[in-house]
Amino acid sequence: MDGTWTSAQVEAVAPDAKSLAAARKQVAGTKWSNDGFGGGSALLWGECAGSGKKPYQVCIDLDEPAYKCSCPSRKFPCKHALALLLRWSEGSVAEQAEAAQFADEWRTARAGRVAKKEARENAPQTEAQKAAARRRADERAERVAQGVADLTRWLDDQAAGGIAALGRSGYRAFDDVAARLVDAQAPGLAAAVRRCGSVAASGSGWEERLLAELGLLRLLVSAAGKLDELPGPLADTVRSRLGLAPSSDDVLAGTPVRDTWEVVGLRDTAEDRLTARAVWLRGRDTGRPALVLSFAAAGAALPVDLVPGTAVDADLCFYPGALPLRALARERHSPVMPLAGAPSSVMSLPDAFDELAGALGSDPWLDRYPLVVHGTLRAGSPWRLEGAGVSVPFVRDVRPWELLAAGGGAECPVVVEWTPQGLIPLAVHTADGMVTGAEARA
Amino acid sequence: MSTWNQILSAALVGTDRRPCVLPGEDPVLGGVLPPGPTDAAGLLHAAGSLTLAGRASAGASGTTHQEGTEVVMAVSGDAPPPERDDRAAVPRPASRRLAGLLSGSQSEENQRLVVAWLRLAEETDRRVPYDQLPALLDLGTRRRDARGPVLALGGPRARWLAAHDLQRWSWVVRASGDRPGTPSSDLIDVSDRSVWDDGDVHAKVACLAALRAQDPAAGRALLLESWGELRATDLAMLVPVVRDTLEPADEEWLERALDAGVRAREAAASLLLRLPGSGLVGRMGDRVRSWVSDADGVLQVALPHDLDADLRRDGIVLKPPASTRQGQRAWWFEQVVAAAPLDAWTGLAHDPAELPDRKIVPDLGAELCRGLARAAAREEDFVTAVRLGTDPRAGHDFLREIAGTLDAEAAAVVAVALLRSGGARVARIDLVLDAVAAPWPDDVSDAVLDYLTPSKGRRRRWVDDVAVAARTGLPLSRLDRVREIADAGTSHPYLDELAEHLETITAMRAELHAEPHATTATSTP
Incomplete structure (x- = not known):
């Protein structure tokens, strides 16, 4: 199979549904000329007739992917690029030995920019630079330790003075603490404290939920205070929860895990001005779950190389920790392959929760985990997932009507993300194929 | 009091005022934290440990104490599963087209395209993809002309889904009147009196609609039996339900409803007007x-x-x-x-x-x-x-209101008369055309095409309106004629747009009649 994208991949790259709808109107063959793909690399190009005299010139680097179009649209990729991808995915674009001139020029210019950037990044470090890097790392460790001590004091003060007051003080009390932790270069702790702030404002029953979060946070700072005494993997988990994850270069230098990774689910979440995309994988042979995170400015395109309903034979490098979950793809040994049906290992609900209990034993601060289970969706208050005599609630206000309709009250493979607040539905697999829920599309 | 609740109450007021004492025999804390009085730090450690234990045991025991994520062992009762539908789903390209239309803008133009898609799909022996049913049922809430096709193409699954939220999709229960032969009373078990006796007003509405569809007299009897207990506001919602099953015997109780509240009276009066000789x-x-x-x-x-x-x-x-x-x-x-x-x-x-x-x-x-x-x-x-x-x-x-009362045949007669005679001087003929069943019969199509042929003395807006109506009404076989008219004179955007629209519909039809995708074929057991 060649590397042609599926239409689902094209849909995933669209910045919004409107762009996609607009692109569908541009697909007609009469609008396109001078198009092709290949030309010696993973390049796709074409000219699309617009309202003006000069057609819009579209170039796409399929590896990255990167897009260029001469139209004035601020959407990225624009409808012309999407339309070209759609045409290519349905086989309407022919492979060419040579790229069109405008595409070739763009490719050359881009290659120049990439080479310069790499040269900058790969320049060998001098002794002075290395010493400075060490000094910076030491300074940071010192500040983080101070931040941890500061937060420990604050947490104990709340428990001594009574957390009832936190429900009245609003976000302010939490935001001040979080700001100090940002200064202390412990962004993970800062985010955890801000989360506590939203829990305190989450309405009826907030006291219990807040105490739960504060308790787990207290366990975390206790562990952070004696990092040297912890087993290595647990120490790594604690460091990453503090916000001290290793650089991606260090992660990619680790030992890879090769498997046929099935992409079981995807969920986008908006964070400030960023969109975070979580792609959940499970290894066909190892059975391991993996999480590949990516980020993009709001409205910009997120990577689409991992699309639910496909699988890829690849090396994944995991971030170190007691429960290695987050990973980076290092090398692919196959193109993307569509899954013929449901993911290969579907568990019963009780078995899935056994696995989850083990995961929580390794990483007590785990707050999301992928489960692929045999289950039946039930509407109600809250909605629930049932199977093997067990019934688990979805998070409040989640009503996956499309998935309920697709499942039709029968048991089928369901992909969910577990969170402490309840399950989040991602997809169901039926005889008609895979259906992804609205929650998975952000 | 459970350990968790002891800790929670100490945490709420603070350990300064209420000391926290950890029990010795707690299955989670025993061995982790020493029993006895503890300080703020100890309290938080205990809270964290219990939380973790609760999360970890959620799937096994069903006895967590917090966070609203408790897992219960009992499986809730729910509507019985829908009847089997042996039809295959429409081919992939067609289902992608539908998904694109439904997720795109909800403009009138787009909605018309969806309705056109549904009508074309009805010509095949296939069903819609189930995951599109929520959006299609919502479309039915907004547009009457989508209701029949949605129920036909959605089959038992559509009615099963609608039964989960009868307030949002109440039209499904009433739809039997819109389209004879579409049973929808199977949503409600009318023999179960508790639906009527214990349900809220929405359940009563659904129950009465289902019963009236089967046996108007039984529905009337049910209403009269509970007459004294129904509030005027309930009555205001129940009265309109009998609209499509109205019969002379209903006059007596409708007259009584005139003495209920203002809203019930308005509803009853509008029904009495529909009873000739009332x-x-x-x-x-x-x-x-x-x-x-x-x-x-x-x-x-x-x-x-x-x-x-x-x-x-x-x-x-x-x-x-x-x-x-x-x-x-x-x-x-x-x-x-x-x-x-x-x-x-x-x-x-x-x-x-x-x-x-x-x-x-x-x-x-x-x-x-x-x-x-x-x-x-x-x-x-x-x-x-x-x-x-x-x-x-x-x-x-005002014509919009009158057009809404026309049946398809009457609308065709009236539309031709308007287009042929006073057409040049009448606004909003499109409202009448919308009431003609699509695809239009020949006489309507001929009259519309003549009307659309550019000539002097017609207001641009009126012609545009008719051209928009023609997008859904004109049979596809007339596409060539539209192109002829469009190519004959100077460019008229309304004709180009009409031709483009009909081309889209032609493409949709081709997608719907394409050979089924391999995976859809294997899905039929």
């Missing part, structure tokens, strides 16, 4: 005869000064809608004319349609037009209704 219609006729007299060809109207109790009881509303700038008494007149039978006018005119041509004192010409048009529509004299409805005095948008 007492209410008769009383309105008497009013027309006593209020209007002929003085040498001039219509003299003597309006009452007050809205007395009898008028109110018969559903006459005191104040005109805020959008009209009518006086109150003129508004009463309009309502009475609309509610009276046309034959109440026989003493004054041979053909009631000619009445608006006469001088009327005081000047109630607009009210007379609208009232007579409504009365004519109710009596299914559609030609008269539309003729009066297109009278400029009736107001610009």
Whole structure:
């Protein structure tokens, strides 16, 4: 199979549904000329007739992917690029030995920019630079330790003075603490404290939920205070929860895990001005779950190389920790392959929760985990997932009507993300194929 | 008190004021934290440990104490699964097209395309992809013309899904009237009295609709049995349910409903008007005869000064809608004319349609037009209704209301008449065309194409409106003719857009009739 994208991949790259709808109107063959793909690399190009005299010139680097179009649209990729991808995915674009001139020029210019950037990044470090890097790392460790001590004091003060007051003080009390932790270069702790702030404002029953979060946070700072005494993997988990994850270069230098990774689910979440995309994988042979995170400015395109309903034979490098979950793809040994049906290992609900209990034993601060289970969706208050005599609630206000309709009250493979607040539905697999829920599309 | 609750109550007021004592025998904390009095740090450690234990055991025991994520062992009761539907889903490209249309903008143009898609899909022996059903049911809430196709293409699964939220998709229960032969009473088990006795008003509405569809008399009996316990607000929602199953025997209880609250009265009055020869219609006729007299060809109207109790009881509303700038008494007149039978006018005119041509004192010409048009529509004299409805005095948008009452055949007759004769001078013919069943019969298509052929003396906006209606109504076989007209003269955007639209629909049809995708084929067991 060649590397042609599926239409689902094209849909995933669209910045919004409107762009996609607009692109569908541009697909007609009469609008396109001078198009092709290949030309010696993973390049796709074409000219699309617009309202003006000069057609819009579209170039796409399929590896990255990167897009260029001469139209004035601020959407990225624009409808012309999407339309070209759609045409290519349905086989309407022919492979060419040579790229069109405008595409070739763009490719050359881009290659120049990439080479310069790499040269900058790969320049060998001098002794002075290395010493400075060490000094910076030491300074940071010192500040983080101070931040941890500061937060420990604050947490104990709340428990001594009574957390009832936190429900009245609003976000302010939490935001001040979080700001100090940002200064202390412990962004993970800062985010955890801000989360506590939203829990305190989450309405009826907030006291219990807040105490739960504060308790787990207290366990975390206790562990952070004696990092040297912890087993290595647990120490790594604690460091990453503090916000001290290793650089991606260090992660990619680790030992890879090769498997046929099935992409079981995807969920986008908006964070400030960023969109975070979580792609959940499970290894066909190892059975391991993996999480590949990516980020993009709001409205910009997120990577689409991992699309639910496909699988890829690849090396994944995991971030170190007691429960290695987050990973980076290092090398692919196959193109993307569509899954013929449901993911290969579907568990019963009780078995899935056994696995989850083990995961929580390794990483007590785990707050999301992928489960692929045999289950039946039930509407109600809250909605629930049932199977093997067990019934688990979805998070409040989640009503996956499309998935309920697709499942039709029968048991089928369901992909969910577990969170402490309840399950989040991602997809169901039926005889008609895979259906992804609205929650998975952000 | 559980360990968690002890810790929580200490945490709420603070360990400074309420010391926290950890129990010795707690299955989670035993061995982790020493029993006995502890400080703030100990309290938080205990809280964290219990939370973790709760999360970890969630799937096994079903006994967590917090966070609302408890797992219960019992499996909840729910609607029984839907009947099997042996049809295969539409081919992939068609289902992608539908998904794109439904997730795109909800513009009128887009909605029309979806309706066109549904009609084409009905020609195949396939069903819609199930995951599109929520969006399609919502479309049915907004558009009556989508309802029949959605239920047919969705099959048992659509009705099963709608039963999960009868408030949002209540039309599904009532839809049996919209489309004979589509059973929807299977959503509700009418033999189960508890649905009626214990359910809220929405459940009662669904129950009554289902029962009436099977046996109108049984529905009536059920209503009368509980009459004393129903609130006026309930009645206001229950009365409209019987609209499509109305029969003369309903008059008695509808008359009683006139004495209930204002909203129930309005609902009951509007139904009584639909019962030919009902007492209410008769009383309105008497009013027309006593209020209007002929003085040498001039219509003299003597309006009452007050809205007395009898008028109110018969559903006459005191104040005109805020959008009209009518006086109150003129508004009463309009309502009475609309509610009276046309034959109440026989003493004054041979053909009631000619009445608006006469001088009327005081000047109630607009009210007379609208009232007579409504009365004519109710009596299914559609030609008269539309003729009066297109009278400029009736107001610009009034034809929309009249067009809404037309049945498909009447609409076709009226549309051809309007297009062929006074077409050049009448606005909003498209409203009548929308009531003609698509694809249009030949005579309507011919008349529309002639109307769309560029010529002088037609208002651009009116022609544009008709061209938009033609997008959904014109048979695809007329595409070539549209192109001919478009290519004949100077460029007319409305013709190009119409041609483009018909091309899209042609493409949709090809997608729907394509060979099924490999995976869809294997899905049929």
